């Protein structure tokens with residue numbers, strides 16, 4: 001390819017398994033009929049391993065090609081620098097707004113279409129609740145867990161209004177709220193879940209505050225289940241399937257729940273608090289101690 005087609009166009013290669021090739025004469029395999037216009041002399045040949053090599057020249061001088069919109073060295077601004085750690089609450093909430101909430105708001109539809117398989121241990125927890133229990137799902141996403149146990153009264157909340165809207169369309173009760181400040185009465189819930197949410201808070205202090213908020217919602221003796229993502233993506237010498245190098249297909253919610261279940265703890269609300277502050281690789285069930 002040359003010129004504009006090389007620099008500005010995008011193209012794809014159809015993944016074909018066969019090539020149409022001139023048929024060989026079985027009596028004389030070396031002789032090939034080359035008349036492609038005569039279809040009777042064509043045959044299909046299965047593709048074997050194909051290797052494609054791309055050779056590139058490294059330019060040592062500034063680029064002045066005629067395609068600035070497709071040329072990374074002629075872009076007007078430098079690539080954004082990675083975010084720095086937040087130093088204040090305002091910084092933290094701005095960071096979460098930009099890198100978490102805005103993203104979920106934008107990808108809500110696609111995200112929801114990949115979130116359909118509830119994780120088995122979360123289902124076990126939900127199924128263990130007494131009929132009539134009040135359940136809060138904090139950071140409920142598309143409401144994947146809100147209908148798992150139809151015997152409980154489930155309500156979800158999430159920062160993304162687009163995801164809350166999806167919950168409503170699916171017939172679930174959900175409202176927009178930050179996990180740091182859930183507008184439900186203290187001691188109102190028999191159970192709380194917060195699945196893959198707390199790691200989205202950008203400081204340890206804020207992550208602890210969410211755990212405390214869950215504990216506030218629970219009645220004494222109420223139970224919570226929390227899952228957070230692991231920083232360590234290896235357990236028992238096995239790497240998470242979510243890592244790029246070990247991933248073989250699209251990632252959705254059914255591909256790798258074992259990773260999040262790498263360490264399973266039980267304890268009271270205080271354990272929950274401590275565990276959440278020193279590791280982000282756990283799932284944890286806890287019971288609020290009676291006062």
Ligand SMILES: C[S@@+](CC[C@H](N)C(=O)[O-])C[C@H]1O[C@@H](n2cnc3c(N)ncnc32)[C@H](O)[C@@H]1O
Nearest residue numbers: 104139140141158159160178179195196197200
């Ligand atoms: C990985 S998704 C998990 C959704 C759902 N719990 C599930 O398991 O499918 C994380 C969710 O947390 C929500 N979230 C992130 N930060 C939040 C916050 N501070 N308060 C409430 N929800 C939050 C996101 O909008 C998103 O829906």
